Amino acid sequence: xxxxEIRQLSKExxxxxxxxxxxxxxxxxxxxxxxxxxxxxxxxIKRDIARILTVYTEKRGEESE
Numbered sequence: 351x352x353x354x355e356i357r358q359l360s361k362e363x364x365x366x367x368x369x370x371x372x373x374x375x376x377x378x379x380x381x382x383x384x385x386x387x388x389x390x391x392x393x394x395i396k397r398d399i400a401r402i403l404t405v406y407t408e409k410r411g412e413e414s415e
Contacts, residue, residue, distance in 0.1 A: 364406045
């Protein structure tokens with residue numbers, strides 16, 4: 351996901367997307383033992399999670415001001 355797409359999501363949508371990405375990451379970690387088809391997905395998912403957390407924190411900060 352690109353940051354532009356993430357910034358357009360509401361806080362609730364960000365939470366849902368974060369849960370979805372965490373599930374995907376967990377599934378990949380379980381598959382790691384048997385060999386993952388796309389090992390680059392670990393990095394992609396972790397970066398998306400970091401982006402979502404950053405935007406969520408920004409939105410939370412705007413709310414308190």
